[in-house]
Amino acid sequence: SYVLTQPPSVSVAPGQTARITCGGNNIGSKSVHWYQQKPGQAPVLVVYDDSDRPSGVPERLSGSNSGNTATLTVSRVEAGDEADYYCQVWDSSSDHRVFGGGTKLTVL
């Protein structure tokens, strides 16, 4: 089955840029989607199809995908961005949805 690898944690000071990676074999050939989950809350879709944002998601959150790594970039980080972030793809060989292990973004 397809495996997605995320760093457990990323820390950044307010106003700086956070980059959260999602690694997978030739992940650039897939569409990657990102979810934000704040403590005690349900996940929320923040980026889909590599780089598209649902309405209401600030432009500070952006996505890219190439080669073996997809990246969620959070620019001008704010305290409210502190959350767990999960990447997800569709594994066409099994028709399963696959999540990465999640990355905790800490705002210092």
Added chain:
Amino acid sequence: EVQLVESGGGLVQPGGSLRLSCAASGFTFSSYSMNWVRQAPGKGLEWLSYISYSSSTIFYADSVKGRFTISRDNAKNSLYLQMSSLRAEDTAVYYCARDRVTVSGDYYMDVWGKGTTVTVSS
């Protein structure tokens, strides 16, 4: 407002059964495929199951295949997850989520419920 509301969680003994429900509102439920996703305490998200809008296509994660059954009733705008032979490791918050497809044919989940908690313990 598009909304998904899960219910049916609770405390169940190992080996027992439980049926979760997900009530949809604010959109045409019969036009969308749906998923169940769970999150064990302190752990990440785990996709469990998918059902197409017409119930004609169903998939399960290996961890629940043969023990869990997904179903839906479009007339009642409801999604279900019948869970049996429950184990301690099934303890989690269970979410239902609406399925969407990209122009390139990949799948993601754009609307999530708040979840219902299942605890498997004696």
